[in-house]
Amino acid sequence: xxxxxxxxxxxVSAELPVAGxxxxxxxxxxxxxxxxxxxxxxxKIRHDRTELYTxxxxxALWLLIYGExxxxxxxxxxxxxxxxxxxLSPGIxxxxxxxxxxxxxxxxIWERDAGVLTKLMVTPTPRSxxxxxxxxxxxxxxxxxxxxxxxxxxxxxxxLTGNPLKLIAxxxxxxxxxxxxxxxxxxxxxxxxxxxRLMGIGQAITMPLFFSSSALYPTKVxxxxxxxxxxxxxxxYEVEALRGLLIGTATTLWLDVVVLxxxxxxxxxxxxxxxxxxxxx
Amino acid sequence: xxxxxxxxxxREIVTHxxxxxxxxxxxxxxxxxxxxxxxxxxxxxxxxLGPNGAGKTTTIRMLTTLLxxxxxxxxxxxxxxxxxxxxxxxxxxxVPQMLSADANLTGVENVELFARLFDVPRKARKQQVADALDxxxxxxxxxxLAGTYSGGMIRRLELAQALINAPRLLVLDEPTVGLDxxxxxxxxxxxxxxxxxxxxxxxxxxxxxxxADAYCDRVSLMHRGTIRATGRPADLRAGLGEGATLDDVFxxxxxxxxxxxxxxxxxxxxxxxxxxxxxLG
Numbered sequence: 001x002x003x004x005x006x007x008x009x010x011x012v013s014a015e016l017p018v019a020g021x022x023x024x025x026x027x028x029x030x031x032x033x034x035x036x037x038x039x040x041x042x043x044k045i046r047h048d049r050t051e052l053y054t055x056x057x058x059x060a061l062w063l064l065i066y067g068e069x070x071x072x073x074x075x076x077x078x079x080x081x082x083x084x085x086x087x088l089s090p091g092i093x094x095x096x097x098x099x100x101x102x103x104x105x106x107x108x109i110w111e112r113d114a115g116v117l118t119k120l121m122v123t124p125t126p127r128s129x130x131x132x133x134x135x136x137x138x139x140x141x142x143x144x145x146x147x148x149x150x151x152x153x154x155x156x157x158x159x160l161t162g163n164p165l166k167l168i169a170x171x172x173x174x175x176x177x178x179x180x181x182x183x184x185x186x187x188x189x190x191x192x193x194x195x196x197r198l199m200g201i202g203q204a205i206t207m208p209l210f211f212s213s214s215a216l217y218p219t220k221v222x223x224x225x226x227x228x229x230x231x232x233x234x235x236x237y238e239v240e241a242l243r244g245l246l247i248g249t250a251t252t253l254w255l256d257v258v259v260l261x262x263x264x265x266x267x268x269x270x271x272x273x274x275x276x277x278x279x280x281x
Numbered sequence: 282x283x284x285x286x287x288x289x290x291x292r293e294i295v296t297h298x299x300x301x302x303x304x305x306x307x308x309x310x311x312x313x314x315x316x317x318x319x320x321x322x323x324x325x326x327x328x329x330l331g332p333n334g335a336g337k338t339t340t341i342r343m344l345t346t347l348l349x350x351x352x353x354x355x356x357x358x359x360x361x362x363x364x365x366x367x368x369x370x371x372x373x374x375x376v377p378q379m380l381s382a383d384a385n386l387t388g389v390e391n392v393e394l395f396a397r398l399f400d401v402p403r404k405a406r407k408q409q410v411a412d413a414l415d416x417x418x419x420x421x422x423x424x425x426l427a428g429t430y431s432g433g434m435i436r437r438l439e440l441a442q443a444l445i446n447a448p449r450l451l452v453l454d455e456p457t458v459g460l461d462x463x464x465x466x467x468x469x470x471x472x473x474x475x476x477x478x479x480x481x482x483x484x485x486x487x488x489x490x491x492x493a494d495a496y497c498d499r500v501s502l503m504h505r506g507t508i509r510a511t512g513r514p515a516d517l518r519a520g521l522g523e524g525a526t527l528d529d530v531f532x533x534x535x536x537x538x539x540x541x542x543x544x545x546x547x548x549x550x551x552x553x554x555x556x557x558x559x560x561l562g
Contacts, residue, residue, distance in 0.1 A: 029400070036397040044385045047426060115381030119442070122345045122375040123398040124367050275361055 018105065030129045035203045037133030045144060056148045059096045063089065063149075063156055076217045079249050087249070089153040089160070090242035091215030093161050094177060094235060095143035096149050098209065101178040102202045105185030109195045117279050128272040131183060135268060138182035139175030144172050160246045170245040176260045177238035181209075183267035190274025193281050215239045234263040296359035298450050298482035300343060303353035306339050313339040315506035316353070321484060321499075325450075326476055328497035329486045330531065336506040337486035338378065343376050358449055365432045371399070374443030374481075378454040380435045382442070384428030388419050391427055392441050399446040413441040417471055433464025437471060438442050441530070444475070451475065453485040457492060469496055490527040494518075500527075502534050511535040 045052065063085065070076055071084040077086040111117040120130060150160060161167065185202065192198045210216075212226055213235035219227050230236045237256040244251035299321040306314040314336040321327045329337045342348040343355050343370060355362045362369045382391050394408045401409055414423045417437040422430065427438060436456065443451060445550035456472065457465040473496065476483050487493055493500050494514045501511040510530070517530045 032400070033398070036394065039397070040383075040386065040390075040394055043390050047385060047387075075449075114493070115377035115379030116378050116383060118342075118345075119375060119381050119439075121347060122370055122373065123395065124370045124400070125398055126367075143516060276347075280342065 002041075002180055009162045015172045029124075029125045030132065032128075032134045033133045037130075037137045039120040041137035041140050043266050045141065052144065052148065054232040055096065055100065055145055056152070057149050058099070060152050062092045062095070063152055067092075067156070077221065078218075082247060082249060083158075085153075085157045086247050087243070088216065089149075089158050090164060090246050091213075092153075093146055093149045093174065093244055093246075094213075095210055095215055096145050096239075097174055097178045098181050098206060098235060100142050100145055101138045101181035102185045102206050104134060104190060105187075105192075105198050106191035106195055106201065108134065108186050109189050109193070109198060112278055112281065113195070119209040121275075121279055127275045128268065131272045131275060132179075134186065135179035135264070136175065136269075137180045139178040142174055143179035145173055146171075158247075161248065166245045170242055173241045173245065173257065173260065174236060176257075177234070180234055180260065180267050182265045183264070187267060187274050188272040190271065190278040193278060197250050209233060209235050212236075213239055234260060237263075295427055297321060297356070298321070298325065298358060299327075299484060300356040300359075301340070301344070301353065302355075303351050304340065304343060304355055305352045305422075305445065306336075306343060306348060307351050312506050314350075317506075319501060319508065319511075321482060323482050324476070324480050325339055326473075326496060326498045327485070328493040328500040329484065329503055330488065330490065330493050331486075331503035331526075332488055334505075335503040338454055339513050341452055341484075342502075345452055347369055356397070358371060372448060373444065373448065373452055374440075374446055374448030375452045376436070376439045376443050376456060378458060380432060380439070380459070382427040382430070382435045382438045384426065388414060388423040388430070388438055388441075391438055392445055395442045396445045401445060404488055409445060413444045415442040416437075416444065416475075420505050431464065433467055436460065436464070439443045440468075440471060440475070447479075450482045450484065453483065454486055456485055457487070457489065465492070470495070475502060490531065492529050494527045501530055504531075504535040518560045 011277070030042050067085045067088045074084070076084055076087075108117065111120075121127070125133075153160065161170075184197075188201055188205075189198055192201055212229040213233050214230060215235065217231045219236065222230060237259040240249075240251040241253055241256035241260070243249045244253055244256070297320045299319060300316050301319040304314055304317040304319070305312065315339060317336070319340075329340065330335050339348065344357060344362060345352050346369050349363055357369045358372055360368045360372070369478050383394070386394070389410060392413055393406065396406045396410055402558055411420070411423075414420055415439050419434065419437055419441060422434060427435060430438060451472075453472070457468055460468065469492065472483060472485075475481055485497075497514060499511065499513055500517070502509045502517075512520075514527055518525045518527060522535055
């Protein structure tokens with residue numbers, strides 16, 4: 001039998017795992033946990049694809065209606081040779097990832113209410129690995145949703161880059177952005193503690209995040225105060241990086257990536273510290 | 282069982298499965314667990330009894346490394362839960378009060394998730410997952426989504442999840458709450474079999490006196506954060522005279538009845554019980 005040899009005495013001193021761990025083992029475990037939580041996410045998407053379809057409706061409307069109309073009226077200045085629809089597409093891609101990621105705070109409260117969270121926390125998984133795993137799971141879901149958005153954009157005639165390296169880089173940026181917003185949402189969950197409260201907060205922050213970024217229009221058309229807000233909004237950096245990679249607009253890619261990575265690490269730390277507060281409620 | 286274990290080796294060499302010394306926990310000004318001393322022998326089926334708000338779940342949470350005690354120590358198999366939480370998590374299997382299997386995953390996936398979180402090697406994983414499901418009589422339902430399971434089946438699935446790690450200590454928080462009488466009997470049968478076949482120590486909380494009487498080797502009666510009496514159910518009953526029930530014993534030691542709702546500390550538990558009821562209903 002796999003659990004214990006039949007007739008084994010209830011001795012408890014033997015077979016105990018060894019204390020202390022080297023950094024390599026800790027990193028391997030972190031990678032393992034991230035892989036596991038991404039695997040769970042993929043299984044869930046496989047069992048139920050409805051969300052994949054329903055979540056495609058909003059970006060489709062943004063591109064199809066808003067995008068087409070604003071392309072026609074030429075109200076928003078775009079870089080030379082870039083149609084507004086093409087300019088808008090990476091913004092909508094980032095938006096759809098944002099909406100998915102913000103949902104993770106609600107999900108983790110649901111898991112707390114259902115007892116799933118405490119059970120996960122009683123496995124040999126450090127809090128930070130649990131949060132990082134969930135952050136990447138959000139990234140995986142966003143990535144799959146992102147493919148749908150890219151296909152819709154392509155159908156509407158937006159020509160995105162075919163360079164595989166740039167596509168991979170864009171995927172990494174999208175995952176990082178989703179990880180950041182998922183952890184932001186899980187941090188807020190750790191403060192708000194109740195699902196209905198978080199739903200209100202989630203709705204109150206997603207739209208301001210979206211409108212104060214460069215997703216819909218370049219920051220230079222914004223009033224001064226909004227430009228200042230957009231400068232500290234990680235969504236702006238995500239959108240700029242995606243735009244640079246997918247449609248070739250000018251951006252300081254290294255700065256975008258550094259800001260996103262820094263924000264992601266900070267939010268993972270914050271969410272990990274707040275996790276026990278959420279779990280023990 | 283406890284007597285046998287004590288006879289096998291000198292007292293000081295035998296490690297207790299659980300050892301709590303002067304354990305205390307406070308929520309703000311409310312002392313939820315007050316100077317609790319508890320020793321559980323390896324192989325014992327031990328029940329922590331008391332009404333909602335008695336401090337059972339808080340005690341379990343300190344034991345499972347979810348909460349850090351305000352004062353006092355708690356050790357599992359001789360391992361200090363505060364100093365080495367990761368080691369303690371590797372040797373315990375935990376089933377929380379709420380039905381906590383993931384409804385959006387199949388039975389196999391639910392167990393595989395925990396196999397991965399407990400670092401079961403990839404090669405052994407499939408077999409061990411199948412064995413754990415088989416041990417709980419879930420082989421036929423294994424590939425169905427857990428959302429289609431009955432309450433009793435979900436409890437057995439949770440036991441299978443807790444077993445994947447070959448735990449030395451199985452911690453069950455209200456294992457039969459919300460189940461119908463038949464499902465309860467089945468769950469108890471499986472728990473008893475686990476203890477007999479794998480010599481696990483089982484620690485459970487319950488407020489069903491009849492179940493504690495029938496299945497526990499020893500029980501502790503807990504009331505308002507303190508332990509009022511500890512012993513074999515039969516001895517405790519005999520101490521009160523002919524025909525006494527465990528309910529009478531409880532009343533004798535606490536001056537209170539179990540069905541009387543406690544004035545303080547009860548709201549959280551009631552809320553939890555409601556969540557469980559909602560998930561079941």
